[in-house]
Amino acid sequence: MPFNKFERMDKFDPYEECPCGSRKKFKFCCFQSAKDDEKTSAEKFKGYSDKRIQHEANKKWEDTDFKICLGFTKNECRPLIKSAHALQNNRILNRISEQGHVFNISSNISKKGIDADFKKISKNKASTFFGFCDFHDNKLFKPIEQKEYKNEEIQNFLFGFRGFCLEYHRKIRKLNTLRNNFKASPGFMLSPIAVQLYRNSEFDIADSQTEYETFRKDYFNKDFNKLRTIHRRLKKEVEFAVSSSFAVKDDLHGNVINDIYSVNSEIVPNIHVNIFPRDGETVIILSYHNNYDSIYSKYFDELKELSDEDLEKHLNFLVINYTENIFFSPRLLKKLSDEQKRSLLVSFQSSMDAQKTYELNKDGQFFNFNLFS
Template identity: 50%
Template sequence: MILTKSRIDLFELNPYEPCPCDSGAKFKFCCYKKAKASKPKRIIDLSYSDGRIHNFVKQFWEKTDFHTCFAFNKEECDDLIKSAHSIQNNRILNRISKDGHLYTISSTGTKEGPVSYLNKISRNKASTFFGFCNIHDTELFRPIEKKEYIGESIQNFLFAFRAHAIEHHKKLRKLNSQKNIFIEFPFTMLEKEHIYVYRVAQLDVRDCSVDYKVFKKDYSNANFDNFRTLYRKLDFEVSFAACSSFAVEYDLEGNIMNDIYSVGYEHMPSIYVNVYPTSGGTNILLSYHLNNDGTYKNYFDQLEKLKNEDLLKYLNFLLIQYTENIFFDPSFIENLSEKQKNSLLKSFDSSIYPIEKAILISEGSYYKFNLFEKNMDKSDS
């Protein structure tokens, strides 16, 4: 990326912008002197064991958690903010769990940097976030929690909104994480790489806030027809479930839709993805708001033309490339070969570290797994 005058603020804190410590004061009159006086040091001591580094990173991330309710009619909120499931626990996660557990892809800190691994967790903790109060977690999502999907516009709206909510919450946590680094290590407020991460996090939150306002307006007007939703029903159960929103970089013809690796100033819209097993089948829902026709209309036209076989091949890539909020049946993961597990994790990493993609391709290991392998035990039951 070429640094221009219009982009200089991506790498520097403006003296008169709000201080990242959230004091409300301008940076120049708040933490600037502290940042200048702070002595640079390693944030993570490389003399630590990998286990200690992992615990440090985990605790730092846990400090960013917060409770809120993303529902639109705040006056009706309950005081209790639940650990809400973005993927329904009793009708979806229970179908892919074994002895109350399932797998997800997690990251751990090491001396060499972040490393992805397959993490076995309780399904009661899977896909949870503190994003809705007790009332709204139940009442707002009743049309998709208590009713099978039949393509109603309110259902399409709610599946998209829940995918938005968990990503919005996560983006706010990532912004809080960088703010916490600034506070604990003030010298980082003058370091370009940390300021760049801060700018990316700010823009991610900005994009989510823009999208949230659109959801709120539609909900307030009871206008649920503003989403284009591609729906496919498979005749077998998959061994995973996913719920996420993200901006897609390229369409199926290789045309760029969002320059996701460069930091720009324009809104970068998301698509909303839900894939989950039902009794004897699988539901696939891909959506975008019609406000974003200019970005995604041709892309969805291309997706609509795909036969199921080709769509599944594409989703096998899309889900691992773009989302962390995906959970797997333990039997599926444990039956993968070591080569397939390595391909799954490294392909996931390649979305963050492009050099991994080149390595995997050279090894013939890029996306050498099939998320949509038929679960014969469930399909035949």
């Protein structure tokens, strides 16, 4: 465990590992430079233009990209790590693209804060990450790449696993971004907000490691049925696609399922969500591992009973609130009114900003759009 209960959520202990990632004790590593830098670190960015702030943020994110193979049989790995698609390029992205392009949501950082906007990207780049070697990207996912989806257990397992891997890779990059920020501006190591972000990021990764090991064990034992899956087909094609894993905070009635801010929860597990169109219909695959029945079984029991319409409404909320790995067809954006687009973007941001949620609710604009219509 990276964290024990003697440590504080908002402060680094002098004798814990330095958050710069050096593995030395904080006290004997960056502690002094943190103190020297404390006053200046917050001031440093004040002279920056918005463009420079955005540029630096983009660069910091790019710097953390890394290659890994998350395939299970390490002895079969090939040296080439490909840029793998979490959403199938030919089957799925092709269907929602127009002239080879789709849209996603990108966050723009400025002095005023963070703003979200739609960003056009090539479908060849959408949902890609360096998470599998050449061999595993082909072999491991054969049952979903080369066969139509038929709600087979192994297919549900692989869809869940791939979305999970994309988010796992992102989480590691997020932690490394925080470490790089600390190295560049050690004063932030004394900021309670920055320390909390770092702690949460470490928890996230520890939880993901546990889930990854579970996927691995199940794969070798062929226990594909341990992933409880809800599979639903809609008789229409949606104009977006999503593949992701995330921890759901509240159930359908607003009761807390996972307290993601609590250090007492043993693990905050994910559910795995895949939604995509195909020939005249939409496939919805929702799953979680039955190790976490005590957390998610009631929630899934209720999801299962929902009508198509109510399930759509809930998923409309989930996929905008919890993930960035969602891609929209240019056709969908043409269909949405300006007001609906605005609502979508601000609702997306509201997951990190309680004030925004309050304002949206006040104006009747909180999730005032329907991706499924």
